[in-house]
């Protein structure tokens with residue numbers, strides 16, 4: 001069946017301008033058939049009222065907690081939350097239970113992800129068995145099972161020679177190495193930025209622990225030629241190192257999260273673990289450097305690091321609660337409202353960093369609207385401003401620091417390969 005979207009607005013990715021145009025796609029082939037004014041016959045017409053028709057969003061860093069931690073999230077609830085946020089493709093981290101260190105686990109996630117009929121899921125497999133930082137997993141077999149990258153996210157590989165060996169093998173297997181950069185001999189058991197830690201009376205986490213590890217891995221990536229992708233960059237020094245590595249021609253890419261672009265440690269005025277995340281919220285100089293790095297492309301993409309936890313876990317206080325914030329349902333509205341609308345970030349930079357650029361990094365489908373491309377679309381309303389209410393999340397996780405913030409830019413409909421996978425107001429999975 002041929003479907004035509006009428007009355008929406010498209011974004012010219014190079015000029016950055018919005019223009020009115022119709023989009024026709026085929027829900028059988030799953031492809032876009034035409035873009036323009038007069039698109040001929042359609043079996044079904046969907047009338048829009050000036051909403052943005054964007055490529056479906058792509059998040060290379062989410063935690064779906066399944067298998068093993070399904071009180072926090074399941075594949076079904078996480079992928080529904082993703083679709084609700086306008087996402088059509090997500091890559092999920094392997095810190096599950098068991099961790100994603102075997103091909104069978106990769107295949108199981110892909111299969112059950114498909115069964116949810118929401119966003120597509122692409123597993124990232126462990127670098128080391130059990131994420132224990134020691135014995136390497138079987139990269140070739142994990143890739144054959146469908147893994148798109150390798151990471152020990154949550155910890156990182158502390159042993160330098162082990163990481164070197166991992167990069168050599170990952171290069172041979174044509175898989176990106178995705179790093180959670182934290183030198184644990186520096187971060188120790190710190191929990192938040194040292195300035196905030198002093199106010200609250202908990203242990204500080206040394207911000208330098210991030211850049212220290214990034215520096216090591218840049219050097220190893222230069223030696224091996226592997227594609228190194230740096231997770232959740234949060235400090236000024238990290239941005240500077242990545243900029244330097246890019247100038248040297250090292251094959252390095254990086255991501256920044258919405259919370260590190262919008263928040264600093266100064267928001268932590270009382271002991272509430274909703275603000276506890278790894279890497280921590282940093283200082284204003286760091287936030288500003290991340291923003292600059294995002295604008296000049298040093299930080300290639302936006303990733304949410306969606307990290308759901310239960311209310312009980314997050315009620316234990318900053319010292320004891322687990323690190324992590326949810327983000328997949330609010331990332332576009334927040335960045336649109338607080339960075340694009342005030343003119344800090346151009347709309348096409350934000351959209352590119354959430355669509356085309358991430359598909360390019362991991363070789364995923366989608367990311368572009370043109371005839372012949374996959375019909376992966378997010379239809380976004382920029383008119384309706386709404387208060388962020390965690391109780392309305394599709395995710396099981398309610399742990400957002402942005403509760404009660406007001407934002408516009410909500411996804412009203414998400415389309416994956418020509419099939420609708422989300423419509424505003426739909427019922428939530430359990």
Ligand SMILES: NC(=O)N[C@@H](CC(=O)O)C(=O)O
Nearest residue numbers: 063153154277278307323324
């Ligand atoms: N970011 C976090 O604070 N937490 C993540 C782990 C991680 O991304 O390092 C989690 O799995 O909860």
Ligand SMILES: [Zn+2]
Nearest residue numbers: 153154180231
């Ligand atoms: Zn991490």
Ligand SMILES: [Zn+2]
Nearest residue numbers: 093153154305
């Ligand atoms: Zn993570």
